[in-house]
Amino acid sequence: MLLGILIWALALVTAGLFLARNWFPPAINEHARMFDSQFQVTLLLTGGIFLLAQAALGFVILRARKREKATHSEGNNRMEVVWTVATAVLFVAAAAMSTRIFAGVHLAPVPKDALRVEALAKQFSWSFRYPGPDGKYGRLDVKQVNDASGNPFGKDADDPVGNDDIVTAALRVPAGKDVELMLRGRDVIHNFFVRELRLKQDVVPGMLIPLRFRADVPGTYEVACSELCGLGHHLMRTVLIVMPPEEFAAWERDALDQLKQAQAP
């Protein structure tokens, strides 16, 4: 008796907690909005099944006390077929619906004029590299990697192409522009996660993994490492700074000027 009521109460409290507020941060692009609507569809589907199942369970417990004698049945093949087909259709449909969203991130072609940036993850910080005005990255040499002297990527000092490569600790991008971020790791697995972009990707040493996105709303968003990478995992933070395009252009000019001054003999 008590258990039946308790199950109903727990189901309602669970539903209430999920709906109590919007637990997600604001969405800052089209992909994030598509994610949110697919999330809501899935929540509706699973929430409905959850509440119905708990309601039925509570109901049989409450009703069973009054019963004199159990009825006899060994099953019902038609019912088995109905609920097998029904759940199969619903579950696979949910997966099919969301495939478009995943493909939009990983399979859609990257526009030619996209901003290209490289990200480097290491225990326990991030670095980003912009190719500069020539659009080309300089060569890397693993032997020249040196964090203390500000060369986390291992930029080869002998390659002039790399002279205009800007290396930063925060990721700056212009609002409204497509970005292709190439993820590179050099020790253990890390993960690049920006909540507001609804985007998460492992960074795997030995692989160069592309991640494309566009951020429409200027602001500063936290990047949280989301794959266990060692004792400083919880400290592995940087920010994504989405800037109005003209501010971004000004920042890039300044960064190049500073680079030139530093390299001047």
Place this chain on the structure above:
Amino acid sequence: MLGRIFSTDHKVIGKQYFFLALFSVLVGVVLSVFMRLHLIYPDMKVRLFELLWPTGAAGGIMTPELYLSIMTMHGTLMVFFVLTTAPQGGFGNYFLPLQIGAADMAFPRLNALSFWTTFAALLVLLGAFFVPGGAPLGGWTAYPPLSAVGEVAGPGQGDGMDMWILSIALFSIASLLNSINFITTVLELRAPGMTLMRMPLTVWGWFTTAIISLLAFAVLLAAGLLLLLDRWGGTSFFLPSGLVLSDRVLNHSGGSPILWQHLFWFFGHPEVYIAILPGMGLISTILSVNSRRPVFGYKAMVGAMLVIAFLGFAVWGHHMFISGMSPYSSIAFSVLTMTVGVPSAIKTFNWLGTLWGGKLRLNVAMLFALGFVSLFVAGGITGIFLGQPAMDLYLHDTYFVVGHFHLIMGVAAVFAMFAGTYYWFPKMYGRMMNETIGKIHFYITFLGVYGIFVPMHVAGFAGNPRRYSDFKEFEFLADLTRVHTFISHTSFTVAAVQLLFVFNLFWSMWRGARAAVNPWEATTLEWTVPSPPPHDNFGGAEVMVHHGPYEYSVPGAASDRVMQTEEKRS
């Protein structure tokens, strides 16, 4: 004395597995309490921490590496030494021969060997706490390169990691021996008349679990050996070129960290079913006995188990949607993952069907069985989110995942173990457990686990990453302080209430009321022999089976149950 400790009697070995799992679960729960305490009071000085880990918690404050090693040990203990050990090694060993009318397992000495190998595996694992650097910090999934490059990746990744791999290798060997024994016993030692379709669903659960174990643990064992070779043999199975740690370039090339994930999850996903299938069989039985109705759709239940076992080997990639694996693979694994949800849904429908017209007897075993169904739905349904690669773009590695797998694989499976303990204790010890204490234990635990794991889902909605040793670095995590405080305090309560269970267990062994041969008025074979059963189970008598395992309230029958051994009236 030595003969009793190193017994080959399946009932003694079953109890040995049970108490090994009980010890492991108590250690695992204590470790989780430490974690929950540290998460909400990261700067609090705790004398106990300092006593236990003088270096890792100098001054009583837990270091991040200590937190992570506790987390790794919690996961490893729970997954291997509790969830894999108690349902199969414990209850399976004790009751499989009894339920099919056999005098013992097919290979009694092999059985003892597999238990003692498991025991050695546990000692080696716990030993990791005491080696230089302490226990490993890479989580129970041990992803390389973190697990493959040694101490340079963090304390605990040196000797502690080697101990971990050795322990898992031993455990895998033990599980392989055990599964061969289970499969042979089911196929060869069934009593006359015990056809496959007259086997209780518990036996089907142990049988399919053994088949899964045989295939899955072989792969885990191989993966563990490859990892050891990368660490000590100079190979590069999981290590690519260009690794730089502490400004040192490592001399490896050509391997892939993702290969480990494929091998690990090829074991790791079926492992979920290893943990839950015996429980599913047991819950079907307890619901049937205590609602005095046959299991609804017995054949569908058997079919669902076999389909789960088969499809369980085709969905491992859903742990890797974010890993850098091909997006096409992700989409294929996504569809397969959704189909493995179907047999689980079938089982739920059939449990409700079993209860529907029943006359329910709400004893403690039944309460835990009903709680299992509720938790199984709550934990299983969120798989529909995580099975979609697009949803993992946000939810992967958040507390949503922690809540999901703790409900379905952790708590639901543990509820089945509680149900099994309350249900079978009278047979094992000839005494009843205390129902009042049992009911208090049930209600607080049931309420409490909802209170712990449901809020974890909303922390996941807010993007809270798992495996963080504190939440101070990120602004967005400050919003979740109240959620985590609530979770921690609830977990302390639930952990404390488990002492009631331990008390009830040991008190009832000596002081419980004497149990009748068949206190629950069930129909399966173990309820036809004395409690506890003699060494050879059936006293040398030939067992003949005439009926299916769930003939309750059969119209025209003399009582509301027909024992499996009852001769048919001609």
